[in-house]
Amino acid sequence: MHGLLILSQYADEYLRLIRAANPPGLSIMATSAPEEGVTFGPDCDIVLGEPSLVSRVLHRLPDLCWVQSIWAGVEPLLDPGLRRDYVLTNARGVFGELMSEYVFAYLLAHERRIFPRHAAQAVCQWDDTPTGTLRGKKIGLMGVGSIGACLARTARYFGMTVRGYTRASETCADVDAYYHGTGLMAFVSDLDYLVSVLPNTADTRCIVDAALLAALPPRAVFVNVGRGSGVDEAALAKALQTGRIAGAVLDVFQEEPLPPGHFLWHTPNVLITSHTAAPSVPEDIVRIFLENYQRLLQGEALRFRVDFERGY
């Protein structure tokens, strides 16, 4: 018998979906606000939840053996002060299509001049400024895991040239050219669009800095759907204020929610989307959980295990 604790702002929805699947030998409790002081019984050995909530109860789960994260990013669980004596798995392979819709919504909006045309409409101006096209443009993907591969496929669909920057892997057939390590400046040169899908790790912290931004052409637009820690936000604001690059679409930030007085809210040519690019869909996450639970019962290795040292 296993005991599952669901910790999520959507606890009721997760509970409903998992109950409907009726997994064998599993007792379930669910909450969206784990109260201080409550001790979870020794029968609770599995947690499915949002890392920000899970981190607060880690010390109160004596028999914990496995945490399935609802998110891709597990930063709250990587704090060196927290225990690591359990298997941590995250959500993967379910965000690519939503990310692809997000990224190409904003790339097409840029080419199609959606905002300038809307401004022209407000003053009844027939604005037939020629439109741009994605066809033939160059996109650079920082990170080509399952999300990056989805972006590469959509970029190819729209006739773009695709570059990938990775630690070492070269597994995606939709990438035209791969770059690694010190090839970063060559990777970004002459790009129309730079898209970061990088997780938060020691290697990626502020990888988008003044030097990298200076290596982009002035027409370039930067899109961040990875983690806010990957960007030197002051350097990015300066690059936008001086016209060094054409624009930025930011879904993630060093601090979230972005504080009301933060300079990025009003930096020219920035579009802010408040970490909405690819929400976790409970149906997708429950599918991952149930498959991993099945593996647990059969003594198999769980899928999407996080390496605490690497950070993803």
Add this chain to the structure above:
Amino acid sequence: MHGLLILSQYADEYLRLIRAANPPGLSIMATSAPEEGVTFGPDCDIVLGEPSLVSRVLHRLPDLCWVQSIWAGVEPLLDPGLRRDYVLTNARGVFGELMSEYVFAYLLAHERRIFPRHAAQAVCQWDDTPTGTLRGKKIGLMGVGSIGACLARTARYFGMTVRGYTRASETCADVDAYYHGTGLMAFVSDLDYLVSVLPNTADTRCIVDAALLAALPPRAVFVNVGRGSGVDEAALAKALQTGRIAGAVLDVFQEEPLPPGHFLWHTPNVLITSHTAAPSVPEDIVRIFLENYQRLLQGEALRFRVDFERGY
């Protein structure tokens, strides 16, 4: 020996491209503003041009045998008062990819709440309202020629269900279900997106009327990249003002440019794009012209011939 007259606001560009191809036995003259009173010599038997300019000189071309339109739409040449004793061909097969970028730019902008999120940003508001997705949504295409087929393919790429409304043809494999004739109301029922790619013909005039708009669900968005004549604009404005449908994206209008005082400029939830969805790219049009000229020399039937009665 044949004589070609180029009539276009981009006459110089067309002249340069055709000269570079050096087609055999062809003398060329080009102008962007055919002056009144000038008579074109008997050696001028071919015209490549914008229909609005061509219609003004039709009566001054005694030896005209062929007009290649630079546009897809040839309305200015269909006036019953104008001669029809020549072969008229239009541009086809070159607008699909641009139209696809246009339509999906606006569909994704709608799902992704690009405008509301931008408004939230202006007041420093962290707007994490959940995002929509194209996956699983239903799109209805009025007209499934080469442009409609391109739209169907992209809709499928994004996981949408695709319906097609045509006179009779059912040739596109990316359409899930076809409708014809009186099936129009069944075609639009429960659609998320209705996209018109219809040409201007007697059959399509005001096909999007109050009855059709009333048959759409309130969440539906209408996109018109066909011809403005296909829409009862007063009925459309009323449907938007009363929330009968959720929005409209309009590239074409009964009168273009849309007059400054026109009600559509300020109708709620209308986006106006000033006939920029799929501009004619000279390289594409010249490719069509040169292939047809080759056919003319070899006595073959020209491609993309317009039926004056049918109107396309």
